[in-house]
Each structure stands twice: as C-alpha cells, then as structure tokens.
Amino acid sequence: MSAQGPSSDPAFRRRIVLTSLAGLAIAGAVGAFEHHAHNRPPRKQPDGQYRKLKLIWPHSDTAPVLAVAYQKGFFARYSLDVESVSTPQNGNEALDALAAGKADYAVAPALTWLPRLYGGLPASLILGIQPGTFRLLVRRGANITRLDQLVGRTVAMPDKNAADKFFFAIMMRRKGINAMGGITWTDMPADKMVDSARARTIDAVVAHDPLAWQLLNGHADLFSELVGSNTGHYADRTSLILGASKAALDTDPDAATALTLALRDAAKWANQHRDEAATLVADDSADVSTDAMRAMLHHQPAISPVTGHALREQMAQYCDELQLIGLLPDTEAASAIARRSTRNVLNG
Template sequence: MPQSKSAGGRVSRRTLLKATGVAGLAASAGVLANQIYSPAVAGPAPKVRLAWTEVAACHSPLGFGVAKGFYAKHDLDVELFYQGASGQTLIQALATGKADVGAGLIGDWLKPLEQGFDVKLFVGSHGGCQRLLASKASGVTDIAGVKGKTIASYDVVSPPKVAFQVTLAKAGLDPENDVTWKVVPFDLVGEAVKRGDADIAAHLDPWAYSIEKKFDLVKIADTQTGVYEGHTCCVLGANGPFLKANKDALRRLAQANIEVHDYVADHPDELAKWYLDALKPAGLTLAELTEILGSFVLHNHPIGPPLVDQIRKTSEDLKLVKVLDPSTDPKAFAERVTVNLLA
C-alpha cells in the first residue's frame, strides 16, 4: 500500500495513522497506557519467555525490542522462544509451558480459546501482513474476478486462507464453492501460480511480498485495507497461571510492546537493518525489507476496551466463514478471552 514519506524517506507516524483510519484507537491506547503503567522498579527483573516466529516480518519488532533494550527498560528479562511457523505450534508452546507469553495472529488464537484454552489476550501489535496476489495471466484485477479461480495457500486452514475467505464472503462470494483452494508447500505458493497450477496466491509477509515482486503478481487484496481497514492482525496472549502470578510484569510488557512498535513504525530502516543482520532472510535486500516493514500498520496496538472490540469484530468474521461455532456470542466471547490491564 503506498505510503507518504517523511524527511529521510521514513514512513511518518501521522501518515500511517491517517492511511489506516486507526488514529483514535492508537492514540487512546498510548494515552491510557501512559496513564496506567508505572516506571520500571528496582530489583531482579521478572523473566518472561516470549514465543515468536523469528522469520516472520511482523514479529521482527519483538526481536528488535529485546536486542535494543526496550523490554529491559521496563525491568523485564525477556527471553525469545522460537515456536515455529504456525498457530498450532504457538498454542503448543504455551500449553506445554515452554513459553509464558506468545505473539500470534488473532485468527490463530480464537478457535483454541473458544475451546477453552487457558490464555488471555492483552495487547495488539500491528495491522495486517497478508496479501492476495493474482497472476497477470489469470486476468484477475479485483475481488469480483476471483470467482471460478484457484487459490494456492500453504495449509487447509492457513491464516491467509481464512482471512481472504472473509474478504470473499463480504464481497458476496461463497468462499468455499465459488473458488477452489489448493494446498501447496509453504515455499512453493508462488511457484504454483507461476506454473499455472493456481491463479492466485494467498500468503504472509515477507514471503507474500517476495513472490509479488519475483513473479510480477497483482495484489487484489490485503489485510490492511478494504474489509480489514483499521483491524488488528497480531496480538499477545499470556497463559493463565503466568497471568495470575505476574500481572504487573504483563502491564510493563504491554507498555514495552507499544513503545517498540511505535518506534519502529517511525524507523523502519533501523528495524530492517537489524532484521537483515540478525535473521538473514533469504533473497531479501535491505531496501526490500525497509519497504515491507515500512508498509505495516505498526501503530495499531489496542489494549483494554479497544482490544475487546477488535476481538469481537474478528469473532464475527470467523463465524461468517464457519471457523467459530454458530452459538458463540462474539461480544461475550471477546470479553471472556481478554484481560484489561488498564482496569
């Protein structure tokens, strides 16, 4: 999504907020957080094991935050735990006690939480990081043109598949019967479109960005605009026992999470340099990483009542595509699976 640039080529905070329509949400989160959180206290820093997906572009602020001392500033000893590349492995990391807190897509959290998984969501991180990309040979240039086409993704319930099923449903299409979904290996989603085995790719960044450029694909939807305007994509959740024993530490973790995402939103070049040096993502240059990270909606990090509202919206979307049970009340569910650290 094109963004206006501030001096020095960086994406400005004001531009991001205007572009996504979440200025009020982000501002309220920051103001409320500053009112409620206390400064770092003396004494041993509490240990927090934070599960993340290290190669996911949208998780890079977490690693950057640890490396640059954002969490230590709030008297926290954060240890990153690589949980794998799926929502299932995130849930396993928390369920088996390998991590205390995890960062994940809302769409990955909600079904396990509906089934009683003992985790509470407590702060958002950013807006969307998924793309729906069509080959030029397919002739598809918008969502209406997707009808009758084949879409490649990497799992039968991959987050991009679920996300864009919502997009299709809200455009009046049947997300199961009006299109054909094709499961291919994670690294071959773009190749499937190139070979003509599929017309469209549904993928996550940075891989979605890479195949868009590599195969000259046309972006017809993403999870930042359209039906996802102003929606939060990823949130942090804490397992129940850790929350009960460490609520103050979680308040400070939430504050640090907000601060690091605000910082990298205004300094995507610094984040990209750290990402390139520390994680060495294959096939991506510093300029490309800066472009990817600079396009993210990194000021969209609701906490308290705004987070409940975001979970309610996503719950309604997941009911629409039959991921959540028909009997689930989105508002009551959102209130049950979140914790208000501002209370």
C-alpha cells in the same frame, strides 16, 4: 526463514547483553520517546522486578517490533530478559507450544487465536501489536480481476489453518461469495509456489508479509496483488496479538504488564523509525535485505498497538466475522466471546 528466533543466536545474545548493560545510557532517550508517545500513562505500572520470560513468536527473526524491543532496550527498560522459544511456522504452531507449556506468552494472528480460545485454550489476549499484512496475489494470465472470479479456482496458502485464508474468506463472504466451500484451497510450501504458478497448477496465492511481499516484488512478471489488508479500514485493525497463558496471568500478573508495556513501546518506536527498524531486522536475518525490509515496512499500515477496551472491541468484530464463515458458533454474542478472550493488564 531462519530456523531460530532472535535470542537463540549467540551473536544476537551478546548484543542483547550489551543492550541491557547500556540501559541506563539509553534511559534518557527512551524517556524522551515515551514523553511524546504516551499522552496518557497506563493506570498500572510494573513493579520493576527482574524477570525471565519465554515468548513464542512465528518467524521472530523477521519481526520488526521484536527486533526493536531487544536491540533498543525496551525489554531491558522493564527489567525483562525475554527468551524467544524456537520459531514456529505459523500461529497455530505457536499456540500449540503455548498449550504444551513451552512458553507463557505467544504471538499469533487474531483469526488464529479466537477459535483456539473458544475451543478451550487457557489464555487471554492482552496486546494488539500491529495490523495484518495479508495479500491475495493472482497469477498473471489467469484473467482474475474480481474476487468472484476466484470461485472454482485453485488458491495456494502456506498453511491450511492460517489466518491468511480466513481473512480473505471473510472479505469474500461480505460480498456474498462462499470462499470456504467454493475455492480449492491447497496447502503448499512457500518454495513451491513460484514453480506451481509458472506451471499454472495454481491461480492465486494468499499469504502475509514478508512472504507475500517477496513473491510480489521478486516475481512481478508472475504475480499481481488483487486485494489486501494494507489499505482501507482493514489497515486500521490490529491483527498480530500477544496473549498470555492463564497460569502466567494468575501467577505473576505484573510480568504480563511489563511485557505489554515493553512491546507497546517498541511498536510505537518501530512505527516512527521504520528505516532503522528495518535495518535491525536485516542485521539478524539472512532471508531479507535491508532495502527490501525498508520498502516493505513503508508499504505496510501504521504499527499501532492496541490494549484494553479498544482491543476487546476489535476482537468482537473478528468474532462476528468468524461466525460469518462458520469458525465460531453464532449461538453466543460476539461481544461476549471477545470479553471472555481478552484481559486488560494495564488496568490497575
């Protein structure tokens, strides 16, 4: 992955400036899109004031919704100049940066956000951007065809605190399998996973796209996908969440409204124009080709943004699941934790 987010690249910044200057020219096209995309306009609209915001987003250089927001003028339409701050390697690093005041807004998986919020991180969840893309890949020849056969095996993950592990631990817990204690989880850099699988020192990998997609399709002789979040009811649930610091929400709530609307609109556009979204990402990423990004996006769930009551309900479901695997205490109702963790910035 690139070490810098989209807005840190000079050429990318020039494109952002050109996009902003062309805002009036594209307003009609964006307006036409919104006419079809928004059956019911939000109660609250931003005040149109120009704002500079700092956003932290793991692997921002391979995020289709963010690329669309920049390059198709959705940030410009809401008078936003958004700076992507560094490139954290995972959601926990993004939330560490938010806690340190390096940005006012952060994107991370719901399964990463919720334990941190319960632990006192001063922030609120305001937009579900898209579903998760978690994949559990098993090593061919390991004779693993069912989830219960992972007990006692060694499973690699890019980060011990990653949502990848939590997602599959929850899936297995619902089947009566203690994945948190019954599996040997090993933290492993992505570039070591292939060699470790070939050496048979690991039996499986949990990861999310684009890494999981690259492992699966670049090494089809080595890995097969056992289960994932791209089908069934998991495909309908949001996972990648935008949150705002309490300070930002208290100081300038209209900024959160504008950013939510910009990313919501960009997410809907990206879902309807996946091939073009893939091209926008590939143009600014040395790690993913256009063809690979297109294929990946067409094998992922619909990019469906979620706000308000729907977001709170889905977070309550996640809270209940985190309680199942011991990452949230069961002394408080999941619905209460979700209500405290979310805010509807579109409700005027």
